[in-house]
Amino acid sequence: MCVLEHVAVRAGDKELLHDVSLTVAPGEIVVVLGPNGAGKSTLLKTFAGDLIPTRGRALIMGEDISRLSIAAQAAHRAVVQQSPPMVFDFTVAEVIQMGWLEDVVPSECFEDAYQSVVAETDTGSLLDRVFNTLSGGERQRVLYACALLQIWRPRALRQPRWLLLDEPTANLDVRCALELMASIRRQAAAGIGILVVLHDLNLAARFADRVMLLNLGRSAGLGAPRQVMTASVLSEVYQTEVRVDHHPELDRLVVLT
């Protein structure tokens, strides 16, 4: 389990998170929603061990995250975020391979892991390209592949692992975004716990097992999309008129703004 217990995070005078509790179990997709500045990235960074709670506890498998070594944290979870451009001309293959944890997974598994990750992320045609020459969407896919390689394990070593993603669909067109979310769903089905920050309410409604809605650093709702994503709650949190309908043919929520 990856758990935040009554967590508060403070930066200077500003309280970025206030009394937030959230558990991400292996195999489930938890989507974090909320307007800009609501504390979504702060929440993700607390799970990632970047920020240490000023109150409350952040635990991974029952242990305080900040007590784990940086290497142990890396074996438990991978993070996908927007990355600054690289200075030197690393190829896509070299970037993906950076995710390999050579101290955790036996090296004879590398070829299997690498091939399966490249196939899963459809990056085979990019491998020889220079990372810096890729489009924003392609870069996002490569960084996702790198993270998948980091949490890839042979059957014998499958302890719980988590994948944390900060707005992974920000640069993607509709089709690529859906493909990425479908891949994330496959990871969850394989037992990975997923925490993903999204702006797109429809993607959230479609792929989330549970949604955490944040507003001004506080939890404004936690539960299944149907419970949390109601027109009145969303309208209030986003301070704009939001309609939520149930689409009978697709059998899912559709959010109209």
Place this chain on the structure above:
Amino acid sequence: MLWIYLGLLLTALTVAAASGALPIPIISSLLGQSSLTELQSTVLLQIRLPRVVIAAVVGAALAVTGAALQGLFRNPLAEPQLIGVSGGAALGAVGMIVLTDKFNIPAILAPYSLPLAAFAGAAAVTSLLYWFASRRGNQGPAVLLLVGIAINALTAVGIGVFTYLSDDGQLRTLTFWTLGSFGSSSWEKALPVVIIIGVSTALLLTAARRLDLLQLGESQARYAGVDVLRLKRLVVFSGAAAVGAGVAVAGIIGFVGLVVPHLVRLIGGVKHGYLLPGSALFGATLTVIADLGARTLVIPAELPVGLITSAIGAPFFLWLILRVRR
């Protein structure tokens, strides 16, 4: 690929040891076809061998440090001389030369006092630079260079003060420091330098994979298991030790740390597992050749080797700036 660099280095070492004001037929004597005169073997063992060995390790130190600093700062223009690390080391060394009578240094530490002072200067500058460069994220190539210019100006002031304070004998030594030369090499000087540079280069080589990961940004490197703070300390202090030892024995030799890593990247790629050892070997080769030029171009006089590397390196630097801006 690394074997090719090693072969080039061995060739350069042999040629450099054989050539000079007094030619020495090393190959044919090794093959038993001729024997060396007493003068030739004395020159070879006491003068020329320590000189090419020091040139090789100092070149390796500058190049591998340049490559590691470029990776650490994520900046293609980082170079020990340009960003002031060599200047800091020179200031430490010059200060030690002028003030050495004032200190009471035990005889056993005396050979190490100059490298230590140079190391302290280099470490101070590198730490200061990293503090500047990491205060508000990655600030781009220009900021680091501007800070480097400022630090170079400050170390120039310090060196100027010591020049003013120095007597005639010290003044000659100081001038030698600012131009760079392997002219006064001996085995006594070579030993501490070989040890310090050997250890710090070995330490830098262990950072290769972590430097690769750092290219994705500090937080991403951390997520993938890199202790960034430890990595910074390792590179800053190993680099400072290598450059400090190099400057202590040979003065400021510019542009090796800039040019060599870029050439090595152009030849075989950017991964640090290849780049760091490749830069060490290739830097050693080019510096041995530059020193060969320094002592053979104007026989019987000798050019400062720093002049030669700068004359080649400065135009390359211009080309690099044009390329980076594109």
